[in-house]
Amino acid sequence: MAQKTVGESMREKGASISKISATRIIWFAGIVLMILIVLAPIFVMFKYSISDRSSVVTGGMPIPLWPYHPTVEQFEGLATMDSFITAAFTSMKVALLSVIISLAIGTPAAYALVRYRFPGIMVLATMLISVRLFPDIVSVVPIVETFIRFQLVNSVLGVAMAHSLLSTPYVIFIAMGVFEMIPKDLDEQAQILGASKLYSFTRIVLPVALPGLAAAAIYVFLLSWDEFIFAYFLLAFGELSTLPVLLQKILSWTPQHNLLAAISVMLSIPVIIFTFVVQKYMQTGATAGAVK
Amino acid sequence: MARVQLKRISKKYGNLEVVKDLDLMVDEGEFVTLVGPSGCGKSTTLRMVAGLEEITSGELYIGDILANRIPPRERGVSMVFQSYALFPHMTVSENIAFGLKIKKRSRGEILKKIEWAVNLLNLEGLETRLPKDLSGGQRQRVALARALVVEPDVLLLDEPLSNLDAKLRLKMRAELKRIHKRLGATVIYVTHDQVEAMSLSERLAVMYEGKLVQVGSPLEVYNSPRNMFVAGFIGSPSMNFFNSKIIKKDGSLFVAFEGFELAIPQACESKYSGYLDREIVFGIRPEHVYDKRFSKTESSFGNTIDAVIDVVEPLGDRDIVEAKGEGVSFTLLLEPEAKAAPDQPISAVFDMEKSHVFDNRRSP
Amino acid sequence: MTRIMDFTRKNLFGIIILAPAALYLVGFLLIILFKVVALALTRVGPQGDLFPTAYHFVELSRNPEFRHALIRTIWFTLIGTPLELVIGMAAAFLVVKEFKGRGITRSLFILPLAIPAIVTAIMLYIIFDFPGGHVNDILMGRYGFFPFQVISHPVDWRGSGFFALMVSIFGKVWRDMPISMLIILAGLQAITKDQYEAAKTLGANAYQTFFRITLPLLTPAMSTVLVLRSIEVWKEFIFPFILAGSYPLLATLIERAYHEWRNPNEACAIALILLVLIIISTIFIFHVLKWLRRRLVRV
Numbered sequence: 001m002a003q004k005t006v007g008e009s010m011r012e013k014g015a016s017i018s019k020i021s022a023t024r025i026i027w028f029a030g031i032v033l034m035i036l037i038v039l040a041p042i043f044v045m046f047k048y049s050i051s052d053r054s055s056v057v058t059g060g061m062p063i064p065l066w067p068y069h070p071t072v073e074q075f076e077g078l079a080t081m082d083s084f085i086t087a088a089f090t091s092m093k094v095a096l097l098s099v100i101i102s103l104a105i106g107t108p109a110a111y112a113l114v115r116y117r118f119p120g121i122m123v124l125a126t127m128l129i130s131v132r133l134f135p136d137i138v139s140v141v142p143i144v145e146t147f148i149r150f151q152l153v154n155s156v157l158g159v160a161m162a163h164s165l166l167s168t169p170y171v172i173f174i175a176m177g178v179f180e181m182i183p184k185d186l187d188e189q190a191q192i193l194g195a196s197k198l199y200s201f202t203r204i205v206l207p208v209a210l211p212g213l214a215a216a217a218i219y220v221f222l223l224s225w226d227e228f229i230f231a232y233f234l235l236a237f238g239e240l241s242t243l244p245v246l247l248q249k250i251l252s253w254t255p256q257h258n259l260l261a262a263i264s265v266m267l268s269i270p271v272i273i274f275t276f277v278v279q280k281y282m283q284t285g286a287t288a289g290a291v292k
Numbered sequence: 293m294a295r296v297q298l299k300r301i302s303k304k305y306g307n308l309e310v311v312k313d314l315d316l317m318v319d320e321g322e323f324v325t326l327v328g329p330s331g332c333g334k335s336t337t338l339r340m341v342a343g344l345e346e347i348t349s350g351e352l353y354i355g356d357i358l359a360n361r362i363p364p365r366e367r368g369v370s371m372v373f374q375s376y377a378l379f380p381h382m383t384v385s386e387n388i389a390f391g392l393k394i395k396k397r398s399r400g401e402i403l404k405k406i407e408w409a410v411n412l413l414n415l416e417g418l419e420t421r422l423p424k425d426l427s428g429g430q431r432q433r434v435a436l437a438r439a440l441v442v443e444p445d446v447l448l449l450d451e452p453l454s455n456l457d458a459k460l461r462l463k464m465r466a467e468l469k470r471i472h473k474r475l476g477a478t479v480i481y482v483t484h485d486q487v488e489a490m491s492l493s494e495r496l497a498v499m500y501e502g503k504l505v506q507v508g509s510p511l512e513v514y515n516s517p518r519n520m521f522v523a524g525f526i527g528s529p530s531m532n533f534f535n536s537k538i539i540k541k542d543g544s545l546f547v548a549f550e551g552f553e554l555a556i557p558q559a560c561e562s563k564y565s566g567y568l569d570r571e572i573v574f575g576i577r578p579e580h581v582y583d584k585r586f587s588k589t590e591s592s593f594g595n596t597i598d599a600v601i602d603v604v605e606p607l608g609d610r611d612i613v614e615a616k617g618e619g620v621s622f623t624l625l626l627e628p629e630a631k632a633a634p635d636q637p638i639s640a641v642f643d644m645e646k647s648h649v650f651d652n653r654r655s656p
Numbered sequence: 657m658t659r660i661m662d663f664t665r666k667n668l669f670g671i672i673i674l675a676p677a678a679l680y681l682v683g684f685l686l687i688i689l690f691k692v693v694a695l696a697l698t699r700v701g702p703q704g705d706l707f708p709t710a711y712h713f714v715e716l717s718r719n720p721e722f723r724h725a726l727i728r729t730i731w732f733t734l735i736g737t738p739l740e741l742v743i744g745m746a747a748a749f750l751v752v753k754e755f756k757g758r759g760i761t762r763s764l765f766i767l768p769l770a771i772p773a774i775v776t777a778i779m780l781y782i783i784f785d786f787p788g789g790h791v792n793d794i795l796m797g798r799y800g801f802f803p804f805q806v807i808s809h810p811v812d813w814r815g816s817g818f819f820a821l822m823v824s825i826f827g828k829v830w831r832d833m834p835i836s837m838l839i840i841l842a843g844l845q846a847i848t849k850d851q852y853e854a855a856k857t858l859g860a861n862a863y864q865t866f867f868r869i870t871l872p873l874l875t876p877a878m879s880t881v882l883v884l885r886s887i888e889v890w891k892e893f894i895f896p897f898i899l900a901g902s903y904p905l906l907a908t909l910i911e912r913a914y915h916e917w918r919n920p921n922e923a924c925a926i927a928l929i930l931l932v933l934i935i936i937s938t939i940f941i942f943h944v945l946k947w948l949r950r951r952l953v954r955v
Contacts, residue, residue: 105676138928168681201673272770373853
């Protein structure tokens with residue numbers, strides 16, 4: 001051939017594919033770096049929670065990367081710390097109440113939105129779910145002012161109601177998904193056999209929807225358990241605290257690092273566990289929850 | 293154009309060997325098809341030539357240069373994927389121009405080449421459309437245009453027609469043949485459809501379970517299949533296979549079945565003599581079994597079976613007929629004039645000169 | 657009229673069970689909206705309340721604290737939003753290809769979302785402590801594994817607006833990274849392997865593939881991240897509250913107005929301004945991105 005083809009000239013250059021390329025090294029470094037950054041605060045949390053005093057108050061020496069004398073004294077202290085126990089109970093009560101309220105009003109609403117096809121129902125559904133787009137910090141003051149009028153400040157009920165406001169849209173979203181998976185035939189069958197709509201909803205459909213609704217319940221629980229803004233504004237000047245509020249109070253009075261860490265661990269563990277359990281259910285919910 | 297040589301090419305995933313010791317030479321400008329059932333390793337082989345899969349062992353030469361370690365974009369090969377893989381955010385022109393833009397060709401040259409490709413593949417008027425607004429056949433032609441416009445030394449096609457409907461597939465087969473004739477490109481084509489392989493290629497490479505079983509022209513592979521797999525794979529409807537034994541009676545050779553024997557004519561004795569007294573598989577294509585009334589071969593006692601028709605599949609120009617007789621069932625092709633119908637008696641004449649004999653194992 | 661009655665009768669059950677949620681959510685939304693506007697436009701005085709009045713807005717515009725908070729918030733958003741996108745993209749690109757341990761790594765990357773924001777904020781408070789704290793200790797080279805002394809005096813992370821807000825941005829981006837990552841990952845996985853391979857055989861190197869194929873096809877996902885995350889960064893409260901208490905943003909200023917100045921009206925005025933800013937910013941970003949997308953695709 002008189003002239004080399006493009007391919008020939010390229011092949012003659014004879015570049016080579018090698019396994020250990022620059023890209024792979026950068027990629028690996030990136031992964032390691034990311035993992036370190038992700039784990040750092042979590043590691044710090046656990047480390048401080050088992051730190052003895054000398055590992056925290058070092059008097060000018062660098063903070064050790066691992067406590068000199070790891071100890072569970074902080075956790076033991078929590079067991080007898082009144083403010084912690086009360087706060088934990090309060091958090092629990094608020095969370096459970098939120099679950100009850102938001103599931104009680106959200107689940108039937110979701111069922112109606114899925115089973116009834118009248119015009120504008122989708123618009124209504126979108127509206128209800130987009131309530132979440134409204135910024136928390138903007139709604140806090142008007143809500144607190146309103147709650148003051150009805151003496152709902154400094155009360156478990158008040159905080160639970162606020163949390164339900166935040167979580168009901170999610171319950172509706174999740175429950176709608178669950179109900180859409182349950183074939184309409186089920187309720188129609190029940191109704192043909194003479195059951196009232198209420199009966200078929202409560203005795204036939206709900207039991208089948210239970211697993212999915214359980215996931216929603218866990219999600220609401222965690223949302224309430226973690227929530228800071230509304231809890232802080234509603235409980236700031238009272239006796240009551242939830243765990244997040246307690247953390248902030250301790251921080252502003254006497255920030256003891258290891259105590260703060262210990263409480264943080266207690267606050268975080270249920271969340272971490274449940275998040276990974278719930279992750280399977282939440283694949284679609286994760287992106288929907290992009291705007292809290 | 294370049295020739296491609298695969299020398300003892302193997303591909304292993306862990307302990308699983310997917311391509312075993314493959315030797316193949318594709319001459320400049322030749323159209324070779326890798327054909328075989330799903331999972332036989334043909335796509336993997338093609339991807340190794342493209343550089344998309346690493347070659348575990350063996351040597352690949354493109355244009356006489358060892359290409360094993362050369363990355364895909366420097367091999368001078370171009371590939372059309374089964375899914376076409378058009379870039380969804382680019383128009384037809386932009387898709388076609390992609391390879392040229394990468395090579396930093398001048399705008400004038402790119403425009404000229406796009407025009408050439410559009411004309412070659414009848415894509416006029418579609419230049420500004422996006423892939424989502426194209427039909428399957430149009431997308432396929434754009435994928436082809438994109439691959440051709442970079443003037444590759446070797447063109448690789450991975451089942452490009454399998455996503456098209458039957459009629460379109462036939463049309464595109466003719467198109468591909470025409471393009472190949474015009475461009476004289478070296479083409480390696482992969483398909484599982486043996487009809488496609490037969491009609492398109494200058495040579496077929498039949499693969500089975502990772503091994504190259506037979507290479508030859510379509511006629512060679514059809515008339516002289518090397519083993520039972522190739523014989524059964526090539527040709528539609530498939531060859532008839534019978535378990536039998538070669539025996540000698542009164543000085544002549546016979547193929548012995550359960551209840552009867554087929555006489556082997558003197559002219560074919562050499563084909564069978566080596567298998568005397570052995571269990572073998574006797575093969576004959578449906579197109580070489582005739583109805584006595586229309587038979588091309590004289591019917592005699594030794595080559596005719598009286599049977600009853602079981603199932604008739606009318607195709608319009610011929611009927612595929614399944615018949616049962618003497619304890620065996622077999623398929624034959626009949627002219628529609630025969631007016632075949634189930635439960636009709638038929639005398640089937642076996643053209644022994646076109647028969648095949650195979651060892652009693654399936655794999656090569 | 658009868659049509660409405662018919663409709664009600666047929667769907668009575670549905671309407672009844674839908675009502676509580678609808679009333680609760682929509683009701684509260686309306687209450688919030690009205691209350692925030694009402695309070696913002698009311699001036700409480702010894703002789704009674706004056707409504708409506710722009711008094712608070714005027715006062716705020718004269719208040720240097722407000723002006724500083726406004727500017728800080730704008731910077732915070734300007735830096736934080738793109739950062740969320742970049743980090744999210746980096747994480748997504750790291751885990752998009754198959755590799756051993758990919759599942760675990762991806763789960764690890766989701767971890768920040770599982771930690772309550774208040775906990776993360778407090779942990780960062782501890783890590784970025786002054787004069788001690790891990791970060792100061794590392795930067796002063798006081799650990800064996802990092803013997804380089806980058807600074808000679810510990811940094812007071814809460815002592816300057818710059819550092820305080822930097823740490824807040826770090827916390828916010830750290831916590832939200834999983835969401836950006838998941839959105840980008842979904843976008844990446846929509847690009848099929850075939851298309852990358854076609855680009856490879858057509859001669860594109862990694863750089864060309866990224867800019868001509870990956871990036872253009874990723875722009876919808878990137879836009880989603882930018883729009884959604886910008887809203888999130890505007891209204892961020894917890895991190896600045898814990899880590900930048902002396903340098904309020906608009907959100908933390910609301911808290912200060914409510915609790916320190918004991919002025920719910922002024923707090924609502926700030927809240928209203930923030931709300932309007934979020935709306936304007938979102939619409940703006942949305943349209944800018946749309947315009948950009950049209951220009952970018954013609955590569």
